Structure formats: structure tokens, C-alpha cells
Amino acid sequence: MKTGVCYYPEHWPEERWAQDAAQMRELGLSVVRIGEFAWSRLETRDGTLHLDWLQRAIDTLHAAGLSVVLGTPTATPPRWMLDKHPDMLAVDADGRIRDFGSRRHYCFSHEAYLAECRRIVEILARRFGQHPAIIAWQTDNEYGCHSTSISYSGHALAAFQRWCEARYGTIDLLNDAWGNVFWSMEYDNFEQIGLPVGNVTESNPSHQLAFWRFSSNQIARFNRAQCDIIREHSPGRDVVHNFMGNFVEFDHHEVSRDLDVATWDNYPLGFLTRDNGDATDQERYLRTGHPDGSAFHHDLYRGCCNGRWWVMEQQPGPVNWAPYNPAPLAGMVRLWGWEAFAHGAELMSYFRWRQAPFAQEQTHTGLLLSNGDADVAATELADLNRELADLASFSVEELRREAPGDASLDEPSTAEPAQQAPNETIDRLLGALPVHSDIAIIFSYAGNAIQDIQLPGGSTYSPLGFCQRVHSACRQWGANVDIIAPTAPLDNYRLVLVCSSTEDDPDLVSRLKAAHQQQQSVIVLFPGTGSRSSEYRIPDSLPPGHFEQLLPVQIIRSESLPTNELLSATGSTGRNRRCSQWREEVKSPVEPRMHFDDQWGFHYEQQGVHYINAIPDNNSLLSLLGELLEEAGIAGRDLGPWLRTQRIGPYRVAFNFGARPVELDKELGSLLDFHHDTPLLIGSRTLEQAQVAVWVAE
Secondary structure (H helix, E strand, O other): OEEEEEOOHHHOOHHHHHHHHHHHHHOOOOEEEEOOOOHHHHEEEOOEEOOHHHHHHHHHHHHOOOEEEEEOOOOOOOHHHHHHOOOOOOEOOOOOEOOOOOOOOOOOOOHHHHHHHHHHHHHHHHHHOOOOOEEEEEOOOOOOOOOOOOOOOHHHHHHHHHHHHHHHOOHHHHHHHHOOOHHHOOOOOHHHOOOOOOOOOOOOHHHHHHHHHHHHHHHHHHHHHHHHHHHHHOOOOEEEEEEOOOOOOOOHHHHHOOOOEEEEEEOHHHHHHHHOOOHHHHHHOOOOOOOOHHHHHHHHHHOOOOOOEEEEEEOOOOOOOOOOOOOOOOOHHHHHHHHHHHOOOOEEEEOOOEOOOOOOOOOOOOOEOOOOOEOHHHHHHHHHHHHHHHHHHHHHHHHHHHOOOOHHHOOOOOOOHHHOOOOOOOOOOOOOOOOOOOEEEEOOHHHHHHHHHOOOOOOOOOHHHHHHHHHHHHHHOOOOEEEEOOOOOOOOOOEEEEOOOOEOOHHHHHHHHHHHHHHOOEEEEOOOOOOEOOOOOOOOOOOOHHHHHOOOOEEEEEEEOOOOOOEEEEEOOOOEEEEEEEEEEEEOOOOOOEEEOOOOEEOEEEOOEEEOOEEEOHHHHHHHHHHHHHHOOOOOOOOOOOEEEEEEOOEEEEEEOOOOOEEHHHHOOHHHOOOOOOOOOEOOOEEOOOOEEEEEOO
16 A cells, blocks of 8 residues: 655745655655645636646656646636636525635536636646656545535526436426426426425425436536546546545445546544544544444445545544544554555545645644644654555565565566556555455445435434444454445355345346345345335335345335334344334235334344344344354454454454453454464554554465
């Protein structure tokens, strides 16, 4: 895994650039992202270009042996752009204009702004596309950040009407698909269609889902326009975008189809304090981040671009944007780096190089303080890079012993990066280390939207949050997990968990059936599976629609419950499951494994296909997943709330997020390839908090 940093040469005196580049190399950094917010310096007025300073910055980094990821500056259109296109701004759900003075102040449906973006991207791609330092391009920055995925502008309205006409063909077909006969909502033509906002009561859920799909399509279209230009003028370089954490406002799988690498911005402490409402988690993990928070997104984004993924922005210290911004515990910056490595990252890039002394992010730390002195994270980064280099050296020696005389194991070239081809394999000797998982979680962004719009999960229920809980339970059993799109191949998975694929999807059903029949995969369907069509209608055969082909069940009623309303289901063996938030009444010839007190059944299974018709609490979910892993033949061991492991290539890596030291000989055991005589490559057998251990797995 390479390490990198986000750098803003336009923020600092030019005479400092060479010194910065030399310091980056001293810390072991090899990749630098620049340019993504620099439009006002690249084009000071309409048509007045100043690209020479960027040329000098890239040349300076290149001379120091650093590779460059060049960002397109379209997330921050300059002020003169607004004078030229005063109607380019997005509008929020309350009709307020999202004005100039920050960033992401544009509407994805504004055609003239899209043309301006194409123009500046082509200028940059023509000028820098063949530069030997450029290994990749980042399109824009954090699509949708600050709730900018969806705009209610006039341009969005007109584009949505055109989108509806292209999707449905005739207004009668749209009326039928949306069920507009209800409440006399029928339209006479596409020009009558409004946006699903500002109604007397809630909008038609079919209308809401269509607008979500449209808005997601607009982001994919915007991204594709940039990708096409970059590929034309800068062939052989990767095209990437930096996604975010806990963010489902658009379909990331759809956008990723135009990318080479999915990257994301990882802020473990910021996400914990902003997005995790569990008081116990907040207290336990305040300075470490949740043990499965980053891992979930590593696994999610690894599934977006055929296994290729990076961290583009990694938290190095306190941030500026969360409700609370604690400092990471000593050792966590290093641990987060090893965690990314263990999940298959090709690059871990830190945000940012030097803390800004001005504007909105003054309290957001970097690798350096604002005066240029090294901050705490710089030391931990240097340690991480030394250890990664040691591990690579060990791997080469192991391969040499296994294949003596193999010419492919020659030492890598000592030539400077400028003399090497762009996009050379991250590790020329080993290639990217594979992450093998026996478990797949199917996650659908559209399914998540369907559940968010109306399904009866209750006001506190989060479909994304439940998927994260399922993932966390698998990891607590010590298992690797892939998170994949509903369209992804299902080959070689022993256990397939359908978490948020709410759409009644006959193609997915066919592939699940094939995986179950041909490779004996255990299939698990969670509540809501197949409960709505792609147009947000209840299937004619009742939920789970086509999924009934896998297991004969019908959902005849569902209810949402407050989180403090726990219902217990008990089986004939006395085993108990506690559930809350969402429960479904099932009609089926299959006898349920358990019953609630009111005789609603719980947990239906037939020949290795399971339907879980309620939301288990954490302990019940952990126990349930343990049984499912055992049924699928996947070895596991309950690691508790703080210890985690991940298998990557020939290695297993262990992480301690808890305050109590962990005795690996006791906590892991032979189930996870660890024995009393297993030598450690990194770390010690007594694993302190925020520490890492690495060994060669069996």
C-alpha cells in the first residue's frame, strides 16, 4: 500500500513547495493529490487562464519523486462563474438558494454549468494529461456533500420532466406506474409534473423514488462527462472519485461504473460523533472510532470498482465539522493505516499536509501544524511506512524461497518515478494483495432509498445502520466480508446476506437461486426484501415478490415499533431472540424456528434459505450470525466488542480498539490461524489499545 497526502500549493508561498515535497518523501509518502479546489487561481476571470503555477507545482513534486493525483476543480466554481450564470445554484427543499461563499454551489441539472465543467476539464487534461507525474485524476470532490445531491431548482424540474418522459414514454404509463389514480393525482402531460416537495402532506412515494433515481442519474451523468474527456486526453491514468462515509443520497455503484478506482474520505472520529447515536458506542470509541465503522466503508467501496479502492482523505487528528472533535488516541493514525492495508487499499492518503491558518478549516489538523512543524500524525505515518516496507521485504524473501530463480522476483527498478510508466502496479513484486471473503452482504442504494421513503421501520430505523450492524456482527466473529451491488457476481460465497435489496428484483433472485443450487450457498433474506417493485408498488403476489421462489413465505402484515419495545421470540430448545423496530407477520407452509408471545412466527428456513422477519437487537443478531456462519461452514470466534481481525493475501492483521490489553493466544485460538508458536511480523502477543499485530496465516 502506498501512502499519500492532500496538498494545496496555492495556499503557500512557492518557495516553500520544494521543502514540502522533500519532507513528504522523508515521511515515506509517494502520492500527492492537488488542484481540486483551485478554479479561481486557474482561471481568474472567464477565459483568463493561469496554468503555469500548477505546472511548476507538479514539476516540483515530480522532481522529488512524488506521483500526482490531479483533481478537477468543479466542486468550487469561482465567483465570476455565478455572475455569468446567476441561475446555476441549487435550491433546497424549503426553496432557499444554496448561495456562493462555501463550496458545492451548483445544480447538477444546469446545462450551462456542465458545459463550463467540460471546458475546464478539457483544458487541464490537454495541458497535464501526458505529464509523467500524473498517475490519476479525481473528478470533482465528494459528490453530494452538504446535502447537494438533490436540487429543487427550475433546471432540475425541467430535467426531471424530460427524464420522466424518457423513462415512461407516455403520461398514461407514468400515471399507472405511480398509482396516481389515488387522491386524483393523475397528470395530463409531463409538463404538469412537479417536484416531490412542498405538498400538503407527504408526496407519492413512487414520485419520491423516481426523483431520487433521477437525481442519482444526474450525478452519474455529470461524472461521466468528466471521465470521458480525461480518458481521451490522458490515457493510461486512473480516474477516481472520493466518496464519503454514511452517505446514501445517490447510487455509488452507478457512478463507479465510469471509474477505475473508488476512493473515499475516512474520518472515523467525526463519523462516530456525527452519525452514531448510540451513547455506549460514543463513550467506548470516542478516540478510536467504531471498530467496524471504517471497515464497513472499506468493504463497501472495495465492491464498487472490481476490488480497486483507495482512501483519498484520512483523518490525522481533530477535524472541524463534527458535533465534537476529539483527538485520536496515540497509535490510532497508524492503526487506521494498517486497517486500510488489511482491507486491500492500494493507497492511504491523508487530509491534509499542513493545517490551514485561514478560512473554514482552521481547526482541521494536518500532518503539519499551520506553522510548518510536524504534528503527531506525521510520526505515526513514518512508523507505518517503515513497517509496510518491512512487510514487503519479508514477502519478497518468502516468495524467493518458494520460487528460487524466478526472474519475475527480481528487485524493482531503482529508476525515479518520472522514468517509470504511469499506473505501474502498486507493488511490482506481489501485485495488489487479494482479499478473500466467504461472506457477501448485498447492499442496494435504491433499496435503501425505498426503505427510507416509507417502509415501516419506524422513525429511528436506518436501513444503512442495520446493514452496518449485520456487517459488524460478521466481523465480531472474525470473518472477512464483501459488500456488493445487487448486480455483482455471487461466485464462491458460502453465505449471502440480502440486507437492503428491497426492490423485487427477478434477476437477483435468479442469481441467488443459482448460487444456492450450484455452490450450496446459504442465503439469508432480511426484513423488507422484495417488498416493493422498482416503481414503489407492493408486488401482486405480496412481499417478498419474486424472492418467494427461494422460500415459500408471504408477508401479510408489518409493524414498526419504538426501540424500547423489545419482543422476545422463543424456540423449542429454549433459545431466545429479542427484536424491535420492525416486525413482519408471515404466512408460510414452513414452520418457523421460533414464535413471539402473540404467536407470530420468527425465522423461517428451508434447505439453507432463511427469511428473518424482524430486526434483532445486537446480542440476538450476533448469536444469529454465529449460527449462520456455522451452517455455511465458516470458522469463527466471538472476538468481543474491541478486537478485530482481517485476512489479506497471506497475512492476518489484528486490531485492538479497547482499553483492555488483549492476549492473542487466549482470544484468537487456532480457529483464526493463530497458535502459541505463531511468529509475529508486526506487534506483540499482548496487544495494547490502538496497537496492531500481523502474522502469516495458514
